[in-house]
Amino acid sequence: MSEGSFWARIRRTEGGSGLLLVAPPGLYAILLLAAPLGTILLYSFLTDGYLEIIRDFTLMNYSEAWTNELYRSVMVRSLAVSMAVTAITVLLAFPIAYFVSFHVEPSKKSLWLFLITIPFWTSYLIRVFLWKVILGYNGVVNSGLLGIGIIDEPLTFILYNVNSVVITLAHAYAPFAILPIFVALEKIDRSLLEAGQDLGESRFMTFLRVTLPLAMPGVVASILIVFIPTIGDYVTPQLVGGPEGRMIANLIQLQYLRLDNYPMGSAIAVSGMMLVVLTIFFGWAQARLFGAAFRWFNGTMPWVAAVAMAFLSIAANFGGVLLIASLLPGAVAGVLLILSWHIALLVMLKRGGGMA
Amino acid sequence: MKVNGFKLYAFCYLIFLYAPIILLPMFAFNDATVIAFPLTGFSTRWFEEMATQPTLHLAVKNSLFIAVTSAVLSTILGIFAARASTRYRFPFKAGIMGLIMLPLVLPEIIVAVSLLVVLLGLGVPLSLMTVILGHVLICTPFTIAILSSAFQSLDQSLEEAAYDLGETPASTFRLIILPLVMPGIISSLLISFTISLDEFIIAFFLAGTQPTLPVYIFSQFRFPQAVPVIMALGTILVCLSIVLLSIAEYFRRRGIARSGGKDTGGFL
C-alpha cells in the first residue's frame, strides 16, 4: 500500500519527481558554483585590508581595475586575443566540419571525429609547452626555415608575445569549434540542397542561401564555446605569452595567490566576465541587425554586397567593442552610444522591411 | 576537384592538430638535455629517470586518486541530471540545467578562484578533497552530455514493460535501465577521469601543498634540465589518453548500437 501510494504520488507529480532527481547535481552546482560566484561578486565590492578583508562597501576595486593602465591593457589584450582566436578557429574549423559532414563517407565520419578530438584530450600543459618548442628561437619553425634558407636569422616575433598566444589557443580550441558546426551540418536534410540546385541555384549560391543559414546555430555555438573560455585561459599566456602576452587569468592569479588581494582579484574576474557578456550582447545585436538588413535587401541585393555588409558589420562590432574596452573609464557613455545606434538601426530596418 | 581541395586542407589541418603530439616522443627518446633540433641520438634514459623522482610518484598517486574519485562522483551526479532532464519536465528546468552545465563554458580560473574564496572563507583547509570538489564541478557537464544521449535513446516503454511485468521502480532501474545505459556510464567514467587527470588550474589553486600531475609538470617547466623527463612522461600520458578514449569511444558506440540509435558524432 505504502509503496503503491508512493508510486502513484510520484507518477502524478512529474515536476516533483524531476526536481527530486535533479536535486543532487542541482544542489551541488548551487552550493559549489552559484554560491561561490555570488561570493566573488560580493568580494569585488569589499576592501582589502592587510591581513583580513574589510567589510566596507566600495567601488574602488572597479575604478582601479578600469583606470589602471596595466589592468586596462591586459583586459583589452585578452579581449583582442580571444576575438582573434575565435575568428581564426571558427574560420579554419568550418571547412573541416563541412568536409567531414559532406565529403566523408558516413562510415568514416566517426573515425575523422575521433582523429580530430584526440589531440584535445592529451595533456594540455605539455601541448602548450611544445608550441614553445615549435615557435622558439631554436624551435622547429625557425630551424626549418633556416635550413631551407628562407630566413637568415631566427624569427623572434613568433614567441613570447600575443602571436604565439593566439596560435597556441587556436590549436587548443580547434575541436571545440569543429564539433558544433559539424552537428549543425549533419542535421541539414540533404534533399534541401538538391532542392536548392533544382530551383536553379548554383552550388555556391545553394551553399550561401541554404547550407550557411542552416549551419548558423552551430557556428554561433562554436563561437561561444571558443570565445568564453579562451578569454580566461591561464596556461597559454603564462607559458608562451611572455611579459607582453599576459591575459586576465594571469592577472587574477597574481592578485589572488601573489598579492593576496581578493577583492581586487574578484573585481578583475567580474570585469572580465562583464566584458564577455557585453561582447556577446553586441555580437548578438549585430547579428540581428545583419539578419534584418539581409531580409530587407533579399532578392534586390547582390550576394557580394550582402557578404561585404556582413564583414563590415562584424568588423564594426569588434572595433566598437575594442574601442569601448580601450576607453574603459568612459565605458558607460560608449555602451549607451553604441546601444542606441543599434536600436535606431534595428527600428529603421524594421520599418524599411515593413514598407518594402 | 573540389573534394580533393577539401581533403588536402583537411590533411594540413590534421598536421596542425597533431604537430605538438608528434614532437613529443621525438624529444622523449632524444638523449640531449636541450629540447631543440637537431636530434642527437636515441635514448630511454628519460623514461628511466622517472623512476627516481619521488615527487612525481606522489603526484601520480594524488592525481589518480583525484581522477578516480572525481570520475565516480561526477558520473553519479551526471546520471541523476541526465535522467531528470531526459525523462521529466520540472519547474526551473532550463535554469537548473543551465547552471549545472555552466562550467562547460566558464573559464576554469573563475571556478578555481570562486571556490578558493569560499573554501578559505569557511576555513576549509586545501587538500586533495578540495580539488575533487572542483573537478566534479567541471566534469559533471561532460558526463551529462554523454549520459543524456544514452538515456535519450532508451525507449520509455521498456521501463513500462518491466513495471507491467511486476517489477518495482528500483528493480526496473537495476534490471533494465542500468544495463542499457552501462556503455554510456563507462564512457562517462573514462572521459571524466581523463579530464580530471589533465586539469591544471583548479588543482593549482585548490591543492594546497599537495602536488598533482599537471601541477608537477607545470613546476618542472621552470627547470630546463627537468623538461626531457616531462616529455617522456607526456608520451606515456598521450598513449594512456588514446587508449582510454578508444575504450570510451568503443563503449559509446556499442551503447548506441545496442539501443538501436544512430551514431551522430563524437564526445560532445
Add this chain to the structure above:
Amino acid sequence: MTEKPTMIAFQDVHKYYGDYHALRGITATIRAGEFFSLLGPSGCGKTTLLRTIAGFEGIDRGVVMIDGKDMAGVPANKRPTNMVFQSYAIFPHMSVAENVGFGLRRAGLSKADLAARVGEALEMVGLKGYGARAAHALSGGQRQRVALARALILKPKVLLLDEPLSALDKKMREHMQVELIRLQRQVGITFILVTHDQEEALVMSDRIAVMFEGEIAQLADPETLYRRPNSRTVANFIGTMNFLPATVTSEMGGRIEIEAAGFGAMALEAAQAPGAVTGGEVSVGFRPETLTVLFDGQSAGDRESMATIEEVVYFGDMTYYDVRLDGTQSPVRISMRNVFGRPVLDIGTRTRVGWSPGAMVLFR
C-alpha cells in the same frame, strides 16, 4: 447466450494533462473473456484510457475497477493486467527466453519449471525453439509474438494491446489479426485492443468503443456499429455513408415517417434512429452497398428512384458509381459487385436505383 460477468468497469473517468481534458467522463464496462476494441482517430484518448487500465496513467476523477476491485492506488506492477506495447518494448539486452520469462523472475520457480513455462508460452505464439535468439535478431512479426508470449506467460486477467499491428506490413498484419483472434479464443481472457484502423476493429472485436475527443461516442458490437451508427461522426469514421436531407412528418408508436430528398416518403422503425431523433430537419444515411443500380429489365428489390450517373470508378471486383438522385443537389455513392454478365455503365446514363427503407438510418 448468457451475459458474461464484468471484468473492467469505468465510472465517470476524467483525466487532465495540464489544461487539456484528455478523458471526459468515460463510463463503460468490459466483460470477462471478450475481445474489446478502443477505436478512434489519433488523440481521441483511446491509448490514455488503455494506460489507465494498466496503471501507467493516474486518473483525476472517477473509478477504474478490474475484476470488482477499485484500482485507485494500485501500481502497474500489482495489477492483473499485462500489456503488449506499440513498440513491443522487447528488452534489447536479453535473449528471447529471458524476455519471455522476465515476469516470472519473482515467482520463485526452479530452472526447469521456468524453462518449461517459457517453452509453453513460445509454442503458443508459434516461436518454438527461438528461446536462445538475441532480441535484436528478430523480425517485426517475431518481436510481436515475443511481446505476446511475455505478457501472456503471467496469465493476466486482461491483456492490453496498444496498436500492436501498426508497425507491420499489410500482409503480416492480416495474418496477425487471425492469430490474435485464435490466441484469444485459446486463452479465453479479456483482450483490449487499441487501434485507429476501423477494419481491424470490425474484424477482430466482440465489441467496440468508438472514441472521439476523450469521450465514447458509441459502444456496440461490430454489426450494430456498422449498420446503426448513432451519429454522423461515427458513421463517417466506420466505412462510408451517404447522407441526404429529410424531414420528419410524423412520429407515432415506434414508427417514424419521413420525407427524404430523392427517395420520397417512407416509414422507419424507431431503431433506425439510434441517435434519438426528434422531429424537424434531419438527414437520412445509407451505406453504398445498400443501393442497387438497376439495369434494363431488372426489377427493384423494394422501391425505386430515378437517377443520373455522374462518375464511374472501376475497381476490378467492384464498381463505384456516383449518382445523383432526381430532386437532390449532390451525388451519392453506390458500390456494385461486378458479377458475371453485369455491364459497367457510362457517365451520363439515366438509370433506376433500387433501395429499401430498412437500410436507412436517421441522423440529427
